[in-house]
Amino acid sequence: MRLRIILLLVIFLPALASYSQDIDKLLEEAAGSDTEYTTATFKSTRIINGHSIERMPEGQLDFRISHRFGQFNSGYYNLWGLDQANIHFGLEYGITNWLMVGIGRGTYEKTYDGSIKLSILRQSKGKKNMPISLSYFTSIAINTLKTDLPKLYFWDRASFVHQLLVARKFNERFSLEINPTYVHRNMVGTEMDPNDVWSVGAGARFKLTSRMSINAEYYYVIPPINDFRTTKTYNPLAIGFDLETGGHVFQIMLTNSLAMIEKGFIGETTSKWNDAGIHLGFNISRVFGLKRAK
Numbered sequence: 001m002r003l004r005i006i007l008l009l010v011i012f013l014p015a016l017a018s019y020s021q022d023i024d025k026l027l028e029e030a031a032g033s034d035t036e037y038t039t040a041t042f043k044s045t046r047i048i049n050g051h052s053i054e055r056m057p058e059g060q061l062d063f064r065i066s067h068r069f070g071q072f073n074s075g076y077y078n079l080w081g082l083d084q085a086n087i088h089f090g091l092e093y094g095i096t097n098w099l100m101v102g103i104g105r106g107t108y109e110k111t112y113d114g115s116i117k118l119s120i121l122r123q124s125k126g127k128k129n130m131p132i133s134l135s136y137f138t139s140i141a142i143n144t145l146k147t148d149l150p151k152l153y154f155w156d157r158a159s160f161v162h163q164l165l166v167a168r169k170f171n172e173r174f175s176l177e178i179n180p181t182y183v184h185r186n187m188v189g190t191e192m193d194p195n196d197v198w199s200v201g202a203g204a205r206f207k208l209t210s211r212m213s214i215n216a217e218y219y220y221v222i223p224p225i226n227d228f229r230t231t232k233t234y235n236p237l238a239i240g241f242d243l244e245t246g247g248h249v250f251q252i253m254l255t256n257s258l259a260m261i262e263k264g265f266i267g268e269t270t271s272k273w274n275d276a277g278i279h280l281g282f283n284i285s286r287v288f289g290l291k292r293a294k
Contacts, residue, residue: 015275038123044283055094064283069085082280115138120134137164174202179201181198
C-alpha cells in the first residue's frame with residue numbers, strides 16, 4: 001500500500017508542480033496586462049505662472065482669468081499695489097487627450113498669444129512602465145503697444161517660446177516638474193539686449209488635502225542676461241496655493257513677476273523679493289464640457 005502511494009506521488013507531483021507554475025505565470029501575465037496611467041500630477045494646466053504637464057481632455061474648454069496686483073513696495077498711496085492691476089484672459093481647448101491649443105490676451109504690453117501643448121510620454125505603470133511624463137509646449141506672443149518707431153512690421157512684434165515639460169508624480173501628495181525653456185524675441189529694446197534667452201524652470205506641488213495644495217515655481221536664466229543688457233532683471237520666483245471648488249480651480253500666489261506668459265516672466269522680471277518687489281495675484285479656472293464623453 002505504501003509503495004503504491006509513493007509511486008503515485010512520484011508520478012503526479014511533477015505534473016502538479018508544472019501545473020502550479022503555469023497558473024502562477026498566467027496570473028502574473030494577467031496582473032501586468034493593463035497599463036495604469038498617472039493622473040492629476042498637477043491640479044490645472046498651470047503650476048503658477050508657467051505651464052504644467054497637464055492638458056485639457058478632448059472636448060474640454062478652460063476659461064482662465066489671471067490677475068496680478070502692483071508691487072508691495074509701491075506704498076500707501078497705491079495701497080501697497082492693490083490700486084494697480086495686470087490681467088490676462090485665456091481659453092484652452094483639448095482637441096484630443098494628447099493635444100491642447102490656447103489663445104489669450106493680456107494687459108502686459110497689450111499682448112495677444114497663442115499656444116500648443118503636445119503630450120509625448122505619460123507616466124504609467126503595469127504592462128507599460130514609464131517613470132515620467134513629457135510634453136512639448138510652444139507659443140507665440142504679439143506685442144501690440146503703440147510705438148513711434150518707423151517700419152515696424154508684424155513679425156518685429158513677435159516672440160516665440162519652446163519648452164519641454166518633464167514631470168513625475170512621486171506619490172499622491174508630491175509632484176515635481178523640470179522645464180528647459182528657450183525664448184526668442186524678434187525685436188529687443190537695445191543692442192545690448194539678447195534676442196535669445198535660455199532658462200531652466202522647476203515647479204513643485206505638495207497636496208495638503210483632497211482639494212488644496214501648495215505650489216512653488218522658479219526659473220533660472222542661463223547665462224544671466226544682466227551680463228548683456230542695461231535693464232537689471234531677476235529670476236522669477238512664485239509661491240501659491242491651489243483650491244478646487246467644484247468645476248473651478250482657484251490659485252492665489254505671491255510672485256516677483258508681473259507678466260503671466262513665458263515671454264514676459266522669463267527674462268523681463270524687473271523686481272525682486274528681498275525689497276518687497278512682489279505681487280499678490282490669483283488665477284481662476286473654469287472648465288466647460290463642449291463634447292460628450294465617449
